[in-house]
Amino acid sequence: MFSEPDDPAVVYRMRAAHAVACAALGAAPSPRVPEAWGWQGRTLGRPATGPYGPGWLRVVQSPVEKASGKLWTGPEDAERLVPRHVPRPRLHLVREWAEGDDVYRAELYDYVADGAVSATPVLTEAPRLTATWWSGLRTAIGGLSAVRTERTAVRQAYLDRAMPKYLAFLGRPVPTAPPAWSTAHGDLHWANLAGPKLSILDWEGWGMAPSGYDAALLHAYSLAVPETAERVRRELSDILASEAGRFAELVVIAELLQSAERGDNRELVPALRQRAGEVFRPGRCEAGPTPR
Incomplete structure (x- = not known):
């Protein structure tokens, strides 16, 4: 995870997009759980309750000209092609929409109750894993x-x-x-x-x-x-x-x-x-x- 972006305009835009995504997917965000930001505010995820029960709603932003390719379609491709015995949250719903020069993508996943082993990619202390x-x-x-x-x-x-x-x-x-x-x-x-x-x-x-x-x-x-x-x-x-x-x-x-x-x-x-x-x-x- 990354920190909240320094640019307040990015923060406002992504929170507004997340609200649009909730409405489009029939989901309600959890009001008391911290947000999960991606690199430079490109993504924003939060727990949400939707039509499949507890879930995780993630919104991705991209300029129109870059809204394609492997990073854009990766989660959907994984849902189709990667066997279920490879443990991961199931992707249930996807919605896309455009606003001006930006394209947004909303993805509703299963909620993973157990958190990430580390808050950062680089490990800072030994995890206790079975x-x-x-x-x-x-x-x-x-x-x-x-x-x-x-x-x-x-x-x-x-x-x-x-x-x-x-x-x-x-x-x-x-x-x-x-x-x-x-x-x-x-x-x-x-x-x-x-x-x-x-x-x-x-x-x-x-x-x-x-x-x-x-x-x-x-x-x-x-x-x-x-x-x-x-x-x-x-x-x-x-x-x-x-x-x-x-x-x-x-x-x-x-x-x-x-x-x-x-x-x-x-x-x-x-x-x-x-x-x-x-x-x-x-x-x-x-x-x-x-x-x-």
Whole structure:
């Protein structure tokens, strides 16, 4: 989650859009629960009671010319294509409308009673999670990886451009072709995982990525809490200890170093650089085929 936008006009516009969404979907927002804001006020979510009982009503804003593509249709595509045994809130209703140069999208989900494991993507303290939770996560990652889709979460062109640049400190050429590709959530961090009952939130950006991407991303966002990073490595060892998993870690590290350059999660930079050196050793992370 992000903070309420500094621009009062954005706050007013999104709250007004949320009220329109409630009316359109026959839902009433909960008056006593804090709002959940997305990046730069692009989304606003709140619990709401609607035709399916307790729910979560999320509103997304986009300029008209950008109201399409994978981020716009991700939740609906997930509802259609991702098996129900991958735990997530069901998406019941969707409405879209335009106001001037903006398009809004309202999505009514099941309400997830258990909150996110962390308020932020980067973990700040060790969570208390059961063996059942971890087992469920392994099963979910495996089930999702087998889903057939034409959606793309990470593009080969990005790897070719970003990995040599942001991993240059390793001192030798880094391969950019993954050993394998599979379907990933694409944003599997601690603020998108609920517990103690596992549920995976925010399905905007899912699609094809280097195999092991989700496990690698969760591990990277755990590095500030070594105890949990070690737990991730242990629980997801079948993924992270593989050639594909090590390559996926390098992909994620390059991405997060790039975002740190823009000011995001700079506290992770030393640990990310150290982990890259641990992962990228002679004979590891050989190049593989590009996706068809």
